[in-house]
Amino acid sequence: MRPGSSLLIDLLICLRFATRLPLPILGVESAPHALASFSHALRLLPMAGALIGALAAGALAVASALGLPPALSAPIAIGFLILLSGALHEDGLADCADGFGGGATRERKLEIMQDSRIGAFGALALALALYLRVAGLAIIAGWSIGLASAVIIGAAALSRAAALLPLVLLPPARSGGAGFAAGKPEPAALRIALSLGCLFALAPILAGGGAARALFAIAAVSGAALAFVGLARRQIGGQTGDVAGATQQIGEIIAYLVFAAGN
Template identity: 70%
Template sequence: MRASSSLLIDLLICLRFLTRIPFPALAAETAPQSLSGFSRALRMVPAAGALLGALSAGALVSASALGLPPLLAAPLAIAVLAALSGAMHEDGLADCADGFGGGATRERKLEIMADSRIGAFGAVALALALYIRIAAVASIAAHSLALAVTALIGAAAVSRAAALIPLAVLPPARTKGAGFSAGRPRSSALAVAAALAALFAGAPLIAGADPSKSALAFAACAGAGFAFSDLARRQIGGQTGDVAGATQQIAEALFYLIFAATV
């Protein structure tokens, strides 16, 4: 299989994993609905994230072109991200907040996280995360629409790469679920993902951003990945899909905040 074909297949695997879009299978794919190849395919997670960020940015530009102010355009951009993934990452954040905050034992924390209902901790975490992301994007867009567009693309790519960190450094906390099914990432795939994430972290440079801010945003997202992994290790002894989702949400918010601070 040629390298270009392999990368395209890996990109499709990542897009199917990260979104609810029913991408058709290519002729070269043997098991398009399986996660068996995800440990290698995850190298394209940042590229898949960048595509999702571009769709979100398109919503922001369209809303702005219709005359909506940033405070109304930004929620639409964030809504597109949530809709594309089926709010998978937001659900992970809420579940982790409820489990980590409401459970007294590891078993009870995991039980709470598996519950589809949202408790007080989850509701507060979800509300704060949505507010911070929307307000930060609106603040950036009020200063520069181009900067907001590139920040959405960069944040979507880098934050999803950061979500791979728990999968890489922690064992699965359960013997089922997305965190278990995804498997431990290959080191070579992680290296490619990290390089792509660093590349997409520089997207705001196109809009004239300070290079040090892109470097800081990349470092903050990576730091969030390792910090939340350590918290998950102490709370439940490993990683789950919810842990990866919560990591993504925290990293995305940090990326926006760093560029909002430059405004």
């Protein structure tokens, strides 16, 4: 298989994992929807995130070009992000909030996290997360649509790189589910993923976001991800797909807040 084909397959695997886009299946793919090869393919997860972010940034630009103010164009962009991902990461955030907040024991927390119903903690976490993302993006878009677009792309890539940290630093909390099936990232693939996440996170510099602020965003997202890894360790003793999804949401929110804090 040619190197270019390998990269394309890895990107398709990551896009299938992170989105609900109807993607073609290449003839050389033996199991396009299996997670067995994700531990290697995840090297391009930040690139998949950047592509998702670019589509959402396009929605933001179109809404703005049609005359919609940031208070309306920002929720359209965030809504498009959610539509593209099928609310996969939002579901993880809600499940973690319900499990961590509502369970008294590790076993009960994991049981709650597997429940498809959303409880009070999950609903509040989703509402707060959605508000912070929309409000933060609207503030940035009020200054510059170009900067807001770059922040969307950078945050989408960096937060997905950060979502790999629970898979590296924690054992699976249960013998099943996406967190168990994905496996532990290969060291080389992880290095590539983290490097790509940081590289895309520098995109706002090109739109006037400032190097210091972009570097601070990388540090803040990394710190928040590590803090959530510690919380998951204390709460359930490991990681699940929900933990990875919640980490992505937290990272994306932190990135928006860093750039919304000043221009």
